[in-house]
Amino acid sequence: MNAPIPDARPASRSEADPHDAAAAGRYEFAAAEPRWQHRWAEADCFSVPDVPPADRPKYYVLEMFPYPSGQLHMGHVRNYTLGDVVARFKRARGFSVLHPMGWDAFGLPAENAARERGANPAEWTLRNIEIMRGTLQSLGLSLNWDREFATCLPDYYGHQQKLFLDFLRAGLVERREAFVNWDPVDHTVLANEQVVDGRGWRSGALIEKKRLSQWFLRITDFAPDLLDALDELPDWPERVRTMQAHWIGRSEGARVRFALDEPAPGGIGEVEVYTTRPDTLFGMSFLAIAPEHPLAAQVAATNPGAAGFVAECRRLGTSEATIEAAEKRGFDTGLRVRHPFIEGESFPVWIANFVLMEYGTGAIFGCPCGDQRDLDFARKYDLPVPVVVLPPGQDEASFTIGRTTHEGDGTLVRSGFLNGMSTAEGKRAAIRRLEEIGAGEGVTNWRLRDWGISRQRYWGCPIPVVHCASCGIVPVPAEQLPVVLPSDPDFSRPGNALDHHPTWKHTTCPACGGKAERETDTCDTFVDSSWYFARFTAPRAGTPTDRAAADGWLPVDQYIGGIEHAILHLLYARFFTRALHKTGHVGLSEPFKRLFTQGMVNHESFRDPADGSWLYPEEVERTATGATRRDNGAPVTVGRVEKMSKSKRNTVSPEAIIARFGADTARWFVLSDNPPERDMEWTEAGVSGAARFGQRLFRVVRAVAEGTVPAGAPGTAEGAVGELRRATHRTIAAVTEALEGFSFNVAVARLHELTSALADAEKAGAEKAEETPEWDAARREAALALCLLVSPMMPHLAEEMLAALEPDGAMAVQRSWPVADPALLAATRVTIAVQIMGKLRGTIEAEPDAEPAAVIAAAENEPNVARLLEGKRVVKRIHVPNRIVNLVVAG
C-alpha cells in the first residue's frame, strides 16, 4: 500500500504564527480544530452500523490504507484529504457513508528496523501506528475510527489464514517451484529492491537465482474473467484498465514443436515454442531457449561454456526489468532443430538471456523479420535475416531489412504455401498445417502468471500448514487458528527469523500426531491488502467477513490511491474478491466500483555546492536570485522538483505544517494546487496562500454574521441583490459539479470567486447604505452557501463560520448540501464571439437563445467585422447558439 518514505527526520518544532495573538478577530485554528474534532466525536458523526441502514443509500469511500512507517507524509495527506472530501460531500448529499481506516502493517521496513536498530518488529510497528494515528486525527478526517485494525495482529491475519485454508480446499492454492533472488553470503532471499546492480544491498555479494518450493494462488484460473470484466468498470481510469489488460496479456498464437536433429544429452528430443506469429515460420533464423529451460540445464551439464553463460544469466536476478534492459546475449549450444515446414533444413539452438522462462514455453523461434529483438540478436551474432513479410507498398525484389524491422502486418513472401497471404490469413493457414502434420496447434496464451505468495521472512502472516514426514503437507485445522507469530524473533543473523526461531516451528502433525514442522514462509503483504476492504465492513466479526455487512456495504463506491498500484494491488484485490466469492465469503466479484488514482507530491530539492550534500528546506533561505544557507549564507544549488524522499532531504513534515498553519490550510492547499490525478509540487508560497484565503473567507463571512438579522427569505432576483444571488447559486451548481468530477481545484476557484463577490457586495452595501432586508438576506444566503460548500474541504473553518452565522444552528457535518435554484442559474446576457475564417474579429452581446438570424445580422454589423467584410462575399455562416458566429468568406 502507500509506500513509506523512510524518513526518520524529526518533525520541526511547532511554529505558532506570531501574528495570531496580536491581531484580534482572526480565525484561531489552533483552538478551533481540536474543539470541532471533539464535537464531531461527541456527536458520533462518522459511525455507521455494520449493516447499512435501509432509510438512505449507502456509500463506501476508501483510501488505500497506509504502511505505518512512523511518519505521515504529504502523499498521505493528499490521499486522505481527497477521500475525506468525498466522504463529507456524500454524507451531506444524504448517503450513509462508510469511511474506515486501518494499517497495512506487515512488511520489510519493520524487519529492516529490527536488523539496523535492534527493534522488535511488532513493537516498532505498533508504536508507529500510535504516532501516525495521532497525525491523521489532527487532519480532521471524518473516519469511522471504531473500525480500525492492523493487519499484523492475529485478529486480522488469523482470519486471513482461514481464507488460505478455504482457498486451498477450493483448489485455488498450489505448491510449486519458483526462482528467488538469493544472497549467497547472507544466505537470505532478497526482494528486488534489495538487489542493487546485481548485488545484495547489505552483503554486496553477487546474487543468484535460486529455485525454491513455494505457495501460489491460482490467479490464472480467473485470467479470462479478470480481462473481460474490465469492460464492466467504466468508472475506472481508462489507462488503469489498459495497463491491466496488457498485464493479463491474452494472445492468440501457436505452440510449435521442433524436433532436434539428434537427441540432446538427457534424452530431450524436441523443443516446444510459443509464437504469436506462426505466419512468419518460414522466416526462422534460429531457436532460442531461456537460461532456465530444462534443455539449457542439460546442455550446461556437459558443456562448460553453456554452464558459464547460464550462471551469468542467473546473476541478473529475477527482475524482468533488469533482464529485459540487459544487453541481448546468447550462447550457441551446437544443437540443431528441424523445421516443420522446410524439408531438410535445420536451425541452431541458442540459449538467450532475453527469453523468459515464465512466458509461453520458455523458448522461441527467432524470426528477425517479424521481431525487433530477434533482429538485434541476429545482427549481433551474424545470423541470417530472411525477409518473409513485405510491408504494404514495398517491392519484393528491392525490399531489405537494416537495423529496424517491420513488426506490423504485410504480405507473406518466400514462405512456401503461405506466399501471397496476408498476416492474418498466414496465421490461420500455418496453424492449420501444423495441426495436420502434428507439429503444433493453435493456442490462447496469457502473460499473467500465478501469484507466488511465499516470502521467506518473519514479519508476515504465517502460512497455516504443517510439514509432516509421513503425511506430507497438512493444513492446520481451522479450530487451531490463528497460527501466531512468536513475539521474540532474533535478527542477529541473516535469513528468515521465523525459520531460525528455536521452538516455534516444532509442532505435531494434525493428521497423525507425530513430530512435524510448521511452514516458515509467510504471506506476501499484497495478500493482506487484497481483502481489507471487506474486513472493514465487519471488523470484529468472528469469521473473515460477515455476509450481511459485506453484501450491504460492498462494493467500495469510491476507491482512492496512488497510480503506482494500477496493476499489482488492484489486480490482486480483484482476483481475491473472486476467490472470496467462490468460497462464500462475499457475494460479488468486483470490489471497487469507482477508482481514482492520485499523483505524487513533489518538492524542490537543495544541495550544498561545496560538498554536494542535500539540504533540508528549513536549512535554506530563498533569495531573489536563488538560495543560500540559513546558517552561513553560502550559496545553495536549487535542484530539480522531485518526489519527496529521505535521500534527497526534500520532505516536508505534515506535523510541522499542521502545527504552523492548521489542518484546513494543509487540506485546502493539496486540493487547490492542481488536478488531483497529476503530480503536485509542495510550495511554501502555496501553503501561505491557502492560509490567507482561509482568513479572508472567515472575515467576509463574519462581517455578514455581525450584520442585522434578516427579516425574511431572499425573494428578489433583481438588481445587485439578483447579481449576488445568481453568483451564489451558480457557485452551488459549479462546486457540486466539480466535487462530483474530482475537479477540486476548480471547486476552489469557484469558491474564491464567490468569496470575492460577497466581499464586493459587503463594500457596495456599506457605501450605498443598502441595508434592505433583501440585500441582507442575499448576503446571508451567500455566506451560508460558502460555509457549506467549503465544509468538505476545510471542515473546521466551516463549522466556526457557521456557528458565527447561526449560533443556534446545527453543525455543518449534520446539514444537507445546498441546492441551486434553477431559476437563478440562467444568464441574463450572453457574449457571442464573432470569427471570420475561424479568427476572432469581435464580440457582440445578445439575449440568451436569441433568434439565429438576428444574431448573425448583429455579428455582420459589428464595426470591426463589417470593416473586414467589405468587398468580400460571405459564403457560409456558422452559428453556435450563445457561443459563436463564424463567417466563411470567398474572394
Place this chain on the structure above:
RNA sequence: GCCCGCCUGGCGGAAUGGUAGACGCAGCGGACUUAAAAUCCGCAGCCCGAUGGCGUGCCGGUUCGAGUCCGGCGGCGGGCACCA
C-alpha cells in the same frame, strides 16, 4: 528493453471541437500606516506604432473552427510480478 501516462504565461493551472490563459501563486503600480506586517484597489501571454501578428513540447493531418480528434517525433514520469 516492454507496457501506460503527462506536456498550456515567470509558476500551479482553467477551457461540452466554439472568445486560450478562469482562479490562484509570484511580480509590478497605488491606497492605508511614523514604519513594517496584514489588508484593500489596479496592471499583467509574447511581439508590434497599430483595430495587426504570433502563441497550448515539436512536425504533419482532419475540420468553417483544434489545447481538445488522428499520425509521427521529443522530453518527463509510473509500472515491470519479493518496496508498498
